[in-house]
Amino acid sequence: MDRRSVWAAVSAAGLVAGLLVAGTTSATAADPLVSRGKAMTASSVEGAGLEAAKAVDGSTTTRWASLEGRDQEWIRVDLGTSHAISRVRLNWEAAYGKGYRVQTSADDSAWTDVFSTSTGDGGVDDLTVSGSGRYVRVLGTARGTEWGYSLWELEVYGVAGGTPPTTTTTTTTTPPSNGLGYAFGSRKTPYASGVLRPSGSTSTLDAQVVDYYQRWKSAFVRQNCGNGWSQIISPDADHPYVAEAQGYGMVVVATMAGADPDARRIFDGLVKWKIDHPSSINPDLLAAEQDVNCRSVNGGDGATDGDMDVAYGLLLADRQWGSTGTYNYKQLAVRHINAIKASEVNPQTSLLKLGDWSSAGDQYYYLSRSSDWMVDHFRAFRKATGDGAWDTIRTAHQNLITTLQQNYAPGTGLLPDFVENTNSSPRPPAGQVLESANDGKYYWNACRVPWRIGADAVTSGDSSSLTAARKLNTWVKAKTGGNPNNIAIGYQLNGTQISSGSAAAYFAPFAVVAATDPGSQAWLDALWSKMVQTPVDGGSYFSASIQLQVMITVTGNHWVP
Numbered sequence: 001m002d003r004r005s006v007w008a009a010v011s012a013a014g015l016v017a018g019l020l021v022a023g024t025t026s027a028t029a030a031d032p033l034v035s036r037g038k039a040m041t042a043s044s045v046e047g048a049g050l051e052a053a054k055a056v057d058g059s060t061t062t063r064w065a066s067l068e069g070r071d072q073e074w075i076r077v078d079l080g081t082s083h084a085i086s087r088v089r090l091n092w093e094a095a096y097g098k099g100y101r102v103q104t105s106a107d108d109s110a111w112t113d114v115f116s117t118s119t120g121d122g123g124v125d126d127l128t129v130s131g132s133g134r135y136v137r138v139l140g141t142a143r144g145t146e147w148g149y150s151l152w153e154l155e156v157y158g159v160a161g162g163t164p165p166t167t168t169t170t171t172t173t174t175p176p177s178n179g180l181g182y183a184f185g186s187r188k189t190p191y192a193s194g195v196l197r198p199s200g201s202t203s204t205l206d207a208q209v210v211d212y213y214q215r216w217k218s219a220f221v222r223q224n225c226g227n228g229w230s231q232i233i234s235p236d237a238d239h240p241y242v243a244e245a246q247g248y249g250m251v252v253v254a255t256m257a258g259a260d261p262d263a264r265r266i267f268d269g270l271v272k273w274k275i276d277h278p279s280s281i282n283p284d285l286l287a288a289e290q291d292v293n294c295r296s297v298n299g300g301d302g303a304t305d306g307d308m309d310v311a312y313g314l315l316l317a318d319r320q321w322g323s324t325g326t327y328n329y330k331q332l333a334v335r336h337i338n339a340i341k342a343s344e345v346n347p348q349t350s351l352l353k354l355g356d357w358s359s360a361g362d363q364y365y366y367l368s369r370s371s372d373w374m375v376d377h378f379r380a381f382r383k384a385t386g387d388g389a390w391d392t393i394r395t396a397h398q399n400l401i402t403t404l405q406q407n408y409a410p411g412t413g414l415l416p417d418f419v420e421n422t423n424s425s426p427r428p429p430a431g432q433v434l435e436s437a438n439d440g441k442y443y444w445n446a447c448r449v450p451w452r453i454g455a456d457a458v459t460s461g462d463s464s465s466l467t468a469a470r471k472l473n474t475w476v477k478a479k480t481g482g483n484p485n486n487i488a489i490g491y492q493l494n495g496t497q498i499s500s501g502s503a504a505a506y507f508a509p510f511a512v513v514a515a516t517d518p519g520s521q522a523w524l525d526a527l528w529s530k531m532v533q534t535p536v537d538g539g540s541y542f543s544a545s546i547q548l549q550v551m552i553t554v555t556g557n558h559w560v561p
Helices: 052-056 202-220 243-255 263-276 304-321 329-344 375-385 389-408 446-460 463-480 510-514 521-533 541-554
Strands: 039-042 073-092 097-105 112-117 124-143 150-160 489-491 497-499
Touching: 039 052, 052 073, 052 150, 073 097, 073 112, 112 124, 124 150, 202 243, 202 521, 202 541, 243 263, 243 304, 243 541, 263 304, 263 329, 304 329, 304 375, 329 375, 329 389, 375 389, 375 446, 389 463, 446 463, 446 510, 446 541, 463 510, 510 521, 510 541, 521 541
Parallel strands: none
Antiparallel strands: 039 073, 073 124, 073 150, 097 112, 097 124, 489 497
């Protein structure tokens, strides 16, 4: 947060609407302060001197502050033992929470809302609550300013003991961490408010994801050609190994750590593959294609889609295992991110190019592929590098999504595989510009768009991503009559079907946009059921890898490093 003047005084804001009572305890409003000096944890810290502990040190001249620009942040106090909680007092600095929840937990895993608001106005919120637990958390859901969240003091009042609440409003089951930063199933970073999950317990959902992962791993993870390499084999691509598949693998394997004890070994093999197969144009990027002998072919240049996921996977690994082992994941990630910016982002439009091989003056320089527009990745790159250019890049892509939906698919929200004329009047191509006559339609590239847009919507709650995602969901639910079996292979942008049949690459991504709509629980459950019943197709890394990542996301297990 930039240094700025802060309020010299604050006024009591009183009770904010939205109190959620959960259980009954014997605590009273006159109970003592029990949080002073207790152990504190926060989802993020803006910088040195703004640590979580500053919020319980009794001083109104020190504060905790979260990273800027992120709505989903939290601060948690460990009271040491179970307490009956009667009052929580929040003394906000200028960066206050417009939307937030106060939650209690007995085990730092299952959380109960005891207060919730979407109309916070800063100052001092002195809240009478009723709940119990060892842990108390303030979970921000909507910032009141452009910055993050900042508290001069967080005060919890209550008495030791207390009865666990009899009802809960938000429950998340967290398995043991196994020493990892984000063990699979831990759900340490909550999704945006109102996001759905498939019906059923988290343990059942997680078991279904793990089962599909194990079958995916058996079908596609290889250690071929020696040299300590791991690869994701791509039987349905032009070559046995393609960068897109390696990127998928790095993201998946890093995410599944905790469920797979072999995850880090596989990941490090994928890292070695990346290092040993540099792009011939920018060696900090990954060469796009390798043959059966594991040699780069077709010029050895880079492909943007694979590079985006490789960089993101490295950031996940840094948060998962740290960067002090065989490979410095964070350093490799930052180098890869900077290389993407230098060689795969068009400096005139701030839009992604197809690869590092496209340069000014060629016919593809103002051509972009919609499935590469990974908005949550842009956010992660901004955080990892501190480079504000990634905000500009993210906004450019979000604005283009909005423009394309409004101008070319107002009734469907569908995006085309490719967009041409990005320097002037972006539009879907009328025919083939790179791959097929369907380049201007919703086909084998754009089928991933609902997943990519939805992943940002559920994790960030960003209004632009939510709007785009819900437009897609509204159309496809009506188009299919709520039956996932009716999702076809390809559409014109007006919703006219191109081909019959069914493929996971087409039906699975719609589950992510379904999760953004509070009225789509039955539709989401139908999509989930279809995914669970669909076997891994050993001949298609593409469909299987997309479905697996969708399953990870809609169960609440996707997180942005």
